[in-house]
Amino acid sequence: MSVIVFADTRGAKVAKSALETLTYGRKLANKEGTTLTLATFGDAPADRLAALDANKVTVARNIGDADNQQLARFVADVAAKEGAKWVICSHDDTGKAVAPRVAARLKAGEVAGATTLPNEQGHIKRNVFSGKAQAWVELKTPVKVVSLLPNSIPVEAAQGTATVEEFTGDTGTAKVTVKEVRKAGEGIPLPEAEIVVSAGRGMKGPENWGLVEELAKELHAATACSRPVSDMDWRPHHEHVGQTGLAIRPNLYIAIGISGAIQHLAGVNGSKVICVINNDPEAPFFKAADYGIVGDAFQVLPKLIEAAKKLNAEK
Amino acid sequence: MKILVLISHVPDTTARIAFTNDNTAYDANGVQFIVNPYDEWYALVRALELKEAQGGSVTTITVGGAATEPTIRKALAIGADDAVRVDAEPKDGHDVAVQVAAYAKDKGFDLVLAGKETIDHNGSQVGPMVAELLELPFISLAAKLDVAGGKATAERDVRGDVEVVECALPLVVSCAKGMAEQRIPNMRGIMAARTKPLQVVPAVASEALSTSVKFELPPPKQAVKLIPAEEAGKLIELLHTEAKVI
Numbered sequence: 001m002s003v004i005v006f007a008d009t010r011g012a013k014v015a016k017s018a019l020e021t022l023t024y025g026r027k028l029a030n031k032e033g034t035t036l037t038l039a040t041f042g043d044a045p046a047d048r049l050a051a052l053d054a055n056k057v058t059v060a061r062n063i064g065d066a067d068n069q070q071l072a073r074f075v076a077d078v079a080a081k082e083g084a085k086w087v088i089c090s091h092d093d094t095g096k097a098v099a100p101r102v103a104a105r106l107k108a109g110e111v112a113g114a115t116t117l118p119n120e121q122g123h124i125k126r127n128v129f130s131g132k133a134q135a136w137v138e139l140k141t142p143v144k145v146v147s148l149l150p151n152s153i154p155v156e157a158a159q160g161t162a163t164v165e166e167f168t169g170d171t172g173t174a175k176v177t178v179k180e181v182r183k184a185g186e187g188i189p190l191p192e193a194e195i196v197v198s199a200g201r202g203m204k205g206p207e208n209w210g211l212v213e214e215l216a217k218e219l220h221a222a223t224a225c226s227r228p229v230s231d232m233d234w235r236p237h238h239e240h241v242g243q244t245g246l247a248i249r250p251n252l253y254i255a256i257g258i259s260g261a262i263q264h265l266a267g268v269n270g271s272k273v274i275c276v277i278n279n280d281p282e283a284p285f286f287k288a289a290d291y292g293i294v295g296d297a298f299q300v301l302p303k304l305i306e307a308a309k310k311l312n313a314e315k
Numbered sequence: 316m317k318i319l320v321l322i323s324h325v326p327d328t329t330a331r332i333a334f335t336n337d338n339t340a341y342d343a344n345g346v347q348f349i350v351n352p353y354d355e356w357y358a359l360v361r362a363l364e365l366k367e368a369q370g371g372s373v374t375t376i377t378v379g380g381a382a383t384e385p386t387i388r389k390a391l392a393i394g395a396d397d398a399v400r401v402d403a404e405p406k407d408g409h410d411v412a413v414q415v416a417a418y419a420k421d422k423g424f425d426l427v428l429a430g431k432e433t434i435d436h437n438g439s440q441v442g443p444m445v446a447e448l449l450e451l452p453f454i455s456l457a458a459k460l461d462v463a464g465g466k467a468t469a470e471r472d473v474r475g476d477v478e479v480v481e482c483a484l485p486l487v488v489s490c491a492k493g494m495a496e497q498r499i500p501n502m503r504g505i506m507a508a509r510t511k512p513l514q515v516v517p518a519v520a521s522e523a524l525s526t527s528v529k530f531e532l533p534p535p536k537q538a539v540k541l542i543p544a545e546e547a548g549k550l551i552e553l554l555h556t557e558a559k560v561i
């Protein structure tokens with residue numbers, strides 16, 4: 001019996017979402033009195049893998065993240081070998097595809113987008129109705145799969161002394177292949193951002209986004225927008241947050257010239273702190289906000305940028 | 316090209332969210348149901364565009380009771396050729412996937428399209444589970460999808476980058492924003508939908524692997540703290556010293 005964590009360890013440094021899944025897995029393993037095995041893939045150097053908080057690391061060197069069928073075979077294989085009781089993934093782009101496949105393959109119940117560890121009854125909480133409610137989920141199977149919603153638990157990074165072994169099992173050939181990756185600009189990717197500056201139709205036109213971008217830059221934030229703004233091509237589609245766009249839960253969400261329609265709120269109501277800037281005191285967004293400024297964005301934004309610059313200079 | 320589109324029946328985006336039976340079940344009383352927006356706007360419309368350009372057929376499949384039929388007719392009004400309803404209340408995401416896979420298994424679909432998630436359960440589970448049960452490749456979160464020469468090409472927004480991926484048919488794809496524009500059904504479509512085939516098939520045996528045992532509503536938010544516009548800069552100060560988020 002053990003706990004398996006599947007995480008992406010590639011890149012210059014191990015992603016926060018990967019460390020979150022390891023923290024989650026470690027807590028579960030402690031609770032169950034068992035060990036933690038990390039199943040990972042790619043080219044991360046063995047010494048870096050050994051330093052992660054796992055008892056054992058199994059790394060599949062020759063598979064990428066393009067084909068989730070291969071990844072699922074890999075994870076299910078490791079789970080079977082280790083007699084896993086729990087399989088933990090991040091509910092990120094890769095995990096969202098791999099966790100359900102692993103669950104179906106192992107005929108295991110899955111909590112998709114978990115926000116808590118199991119409570120005393122073993123139930124795990126997740127968001128439903130696009131963040132307008134939460135559900136406690138009971139998993140009825142001996143093997144349980146959890147995909148953890150990013151930013152749900154604080155990372156507790158213990159220094160590990162894991163043994164690292166290379167995976168030699170057969171995962172078939174990749175049927176999905178990456179032809180090309182078009183790198184986005186320098187900005188911070190929205191799903192991982194801790195601070196998000198978002199703007200809506202109140203900004204009047206794409207030519208005015210300089211102010212939004214400048215504030216975002218000063219706050220080290222990612223930029224986002226409301227649906228009409230991306231529909232009108234003022235901003236790219238991947239910035240669209242809300243019920244039909246991206247759901248995000250940063251520590252700070254600043255909404256400028258966004259009315260706060262229920263479908264917009266659905267994508268951002270998990271944010272820890274919400275600030276709203278709107279010239280209409282009746283804008284529904286103020287009801288969901290922690291801080292608010294009733295005022296014209298074009299007057300308020302320069303003041304915020306100036307204050308942020310000042311703060312940065314002091315820090 | 317034979318395309319299967321998964322259609323989920325969900326509460327309208329503005330529906331009141333409340334629970335009954337000691338918070339163990341969603342209170343659907345007086346709630347208007349719609350086609351899950353991701354299924355409708357992106358998956359179904361893109362399926363229709365591909366069929367219009369290349370020929371073939373678009374079938375929809377829904378797991379649900381008779382109450383889902385108006386939602387299914389809406390999908391037919393938008394342009395699907397025929398529909399299948401698996402006659403069972405879905406038990407969980409896995410059960411839905413089992414039902415869909417059981418139907419699709421020997422029908423020779425080239426492409427199975429799902430929305431990236433439903434707006435009620437938000438699981439993102441059914442597409443990848445169907446793929447696993449049918450032993451098919453799966454492309455998740457596609458924002459663009461094209462098919463040529465027996466091959467699908469998709470664009471995915473991953474961590475801000477755009478990834479272009481390729482896969483031979485058949486496969487399962489989950490569809491996100493960018494793939495197509497919403498289509499409003501016209502009168503002709505609505506009339507035609509009444510007589511299009513809607514086949515009701517019995518469910519296969521399947522167990523719930525998970526259950527939502529209790530629902531909760533988030534605690535009400537405290538009143539907003541307003542900062543006068545003239546002193547807007549104070550907001551930054553408060554975010555630093557009070558909220559401690561910057």
Ligand SMILES: Cc1cc2nc3c(=O)[nH]c(=O)nc-3n(C[C@H](O)[C@H](O)[C@H](O)COP(=O)(O)OP(=O)(O)OC[C@H]3O[C@@H](n4cnc5c(N)ncnc54)[C@H](O)[C@@H]3O)c2cc1C
Binds near residue numbers: 243297298
């Ligand atoms: C099925 C469905 C799904 C949807 N999904 C989404 C979704 O995922 N995301 C989403 O965002 N929307 C979604 N919508 C649309 C949503 O209902 C709203 O129409 C949309 O969010 C409004 O965008 P907005 O706030 O930018 O624009 P508006 O509603 O036009 O609001 C503009 C705001 O700017 C303020 N303003 C104007 N000028 C200024 C100024 N100078 N300074 C400060 N403030 C100013 C106004 O007071 C107003 O509150 C969906 C709708 C439906 C039906």
